[in-house]
Amino acid sequence: MSEGTEKAHIIVVGNEKGGSGKSTTAMHIAVSLMQRDCNISIVDLDSRQKTLARYLENRLNYAEQHKLKLSIPDVYILGRAMDGDLDQMMFEDTKNFSELMDELHEQSDYILIDCPGSDSNLARLAHSAADTLITPINDSFVDLDLLASVDPDTFKVDKLSLYSEMVWDARKHRAMIDRGTIDWIVMRNRTSALDAKNKRRVNSALKELQKRVSFRYIQGLGERVVYRELFPKGLTLVDFRDTDQKITLSHVAARQEIRRLMDDLQLPNWKLQIEND
Template identity: 50%
Template sequence: MPAHRIVFANEKGGSGKSTSAVHVAIALASAGRRVAAIDLDTRQRTLGRYLDNRAAMAKRLGQELPGARYDTFDPARGMPIAQRIEELADGMDVIVIDTPGRDDDHVRAAISMADTLVTPINDSFVDLDLIGQVDAETFKVTRPSFYAEIVWDARKARGKRDGATVDWIVLRNRLQHLEARNMRRVAAALGELSKRVGFRTIPGLSERVIYRELFPKGLTLLDLGVIGAEAGMGHIAARQELRELVAGLQLPAMEPTARIAEPA
């Protein structure tokens, strides 16, 4: 059975895309899945550097950490992106694909290969504008945006190529920073837009310092027991967010309620 392809894509930076991609990859590996990952952002390579840091930490600790086979895509090598993704995914259950915050041919090719497309957004009208335009007075959606059209074209290409569908998920990050009225307005606009362009929404990761602090070590919320760190209330809440995120993906390779291993 071919690896399930999860593509994290958003043209806007700062949405928590790479952080979400890394944590999903490690969560699935911790649950016993064979995971590959590829970073299409050749310049910034946040996912690649995160996993480099993880490999270095495992070496320092002298123990194995759940991880992924990974690479950073380099167009200069002359290999088509589809071929590199297929090579890396060979023998894996899941491949996580992190894309740069821009539109290019490689990103569009990756989206057209997705089984699950995840678009993380900060829960605001600024980020919502990426998917659909909203009337300033009524907050009603007036029309889908350019990015929604890109996804629509990619989904059509996928359907034409092999008859498969792309499950498009909008991941609502940093929800706790919104005041209640604005949150309801964004939620209503997303609900209206989801019916028009065909995505579903799930809650994502909050804006927690924890995630940024773990990056240099290459660790995730599932590794705190490895380094003997105490799990505070913030860590416990963040781990629950991660569980809900992975369950919300509803991956066919694992049950939606599959247990993510609890750190020691």
């Protein structure tokens, strides 16, 4: 693309649980797509923390300071409406969101939206607009609790929770708007090499849940210090060949992890572009 005729593919990274790795994941996906020459626009709906926008600001500064040629996408920060009663704020949020989407569809192959770790009008609108919804969850029953509660003795899924119900509503809403479907992907994040028993239990709860709620459950990312360290430089593991960073074995493994994540997302044109490498 982009010839202005087709709509952009909307990727939303969302989970009402704070700190599950949404912004880190979003940044790695964005840079992976840019490395394949895709036009990508970023929307940061977390107008308070602005983690993704800050990540990109750091990238810009680092590239300038070190004279590096790094691709940097346009980023739009959309804050929620603050004035008026609930209906007025909902109206304002909906208007601002759709105007921004209309503008970005014209110029992008992909629109990548990073949601805040809480419920809001804007986050709900983004979920309904998603073609691909990615939900990172940390490897713990505390995080899984937002998707479903589990039986304390058997660890079997008992009933669905808040976030799964919100996504269900978003799917219904989306079907009504344009009969579109949302490819919901739940990925584990920060899986550790230790604590095999917990890992197995969370794994089987997620496998059971994916049939009931209809998401695709993928492996995701391991717990690695490097994901935390790269933020101040605005770099990702995908950039290493274009920078002065020293590459260790752990980085190589992490890069493979990102590559597998990108394959697992099954985004339009992704395979095609890999084949053209």
